[in-house]
Amino acid sequence: MSMIAKALVAPAALLAVLAAVPGPAVAQSAAVTAAINAGDVGERADGYLGIRGSVSAEVRGQVEQMNIKRRALYTEKAAARGVSVEEIAAATGCQTLRRVATGHAYTLDGSSWRVRGPGDPPPSPPNCPG
Amino acid sequence: MKETHLISETAGASARRMRRLLFIPLVALAPGCIQVKAPEKPIEINLNVNVRQEVLVRLQRDAQELIEANPELFPQ
Numbered sequence: 400m401s402m403i404a405k406a407l408v409a410p411a412a413l414l415a416v417l418a419a420v421p422g423p424a425v426a427q428s429a430a431v432t433a434a435i436n437a438g439d440v441g442e443r444a445d446g447y448l449g450i451r452g453s454v455s456a457e458v459r460g461q462v463e464q465m466n467i468k469r470r471a472l473y474t475e476k477a478a479a480r481g482v483s484v485e486e487i488a489a490a491t492g493c494q495t496l497r498r499v500a501t502g503h504a505y506t507l508d509g510s511s512w513r514v515r516g517p518g519d520p521p522p523s524p525p526n527c528p529g
Numbered sequence: 530m531k532e533t534h535l536i537s538e539t540a541g542a543s544a545r546r547m548r549r550l551l552f553i554p555l556v557a558l559a560p561g562c563i564q565v566k567a568p569e570k571p572i573e574i575n576l577n578v579n580v581r582q583e584v585l586v587r588l589q590r591d592a593q594e595l596i597e598a599n600p601e602l603f604p605q
Contacts, residue, residue, distance in 0.1 A: 490588035
């Protein structure tokens with residue numbers, strides 16, 4: 400996907416990896432949270448996290464792990480509800496986009512990113528309720 | 530009768546009138562009506578949109594529960 404390819408370049412990523420090798424689970428979400436606050440990582444309308452800016456290999460790896468775990472949750476719930484994984488994922492995307500804070504990034508189509516500005520209403524993907 | 534009135538005007542009728550004719554059950558029974566196919570496509574698209582939205586609406590509560598039960602996967 401293009402957003403992942405976009406973030407592959409950063410040479411600084413190598414240094415960041417060396418610096419952050421002993422990163423336990425707690426530091427994990429802290430690094431991702433920092434990237435979200437910086438607008439480098441954001442929510443996608445399809446229910447997954449996306450990488451918008453240039454992030455360290457550490458953050459990229461953690462985002463991928465979180466998406467894998469999200470997919471596992473979606474898969475489980477989809478089976479329980481008799482819907483497709485994409486449907487429950489998109490339904491979750493309705494919620495995560497609604498929660499996007501001012502200054503945080505999001506994408507409705509997976510490729511073009513926007514930042515929620517001050518005074519902007521919560522982002523709402525097409526077909527989401529409300 | 531309203532129906533016969535509409536039908537009698539059909540000869541030089543506008544497209545709008547033709548569409549209105551579709552909703553008269555008697556006309557639907559008559560074979561070979563040219564106007565029947567006109568509105569099918571847009572109606573079908575709307576139906577798809579509604580079904581999809583209906584699924585999203587129905588799953589909102591599940592989505593919310595997923596997020597609340599797994600805050601580490603859904604940071605804010």
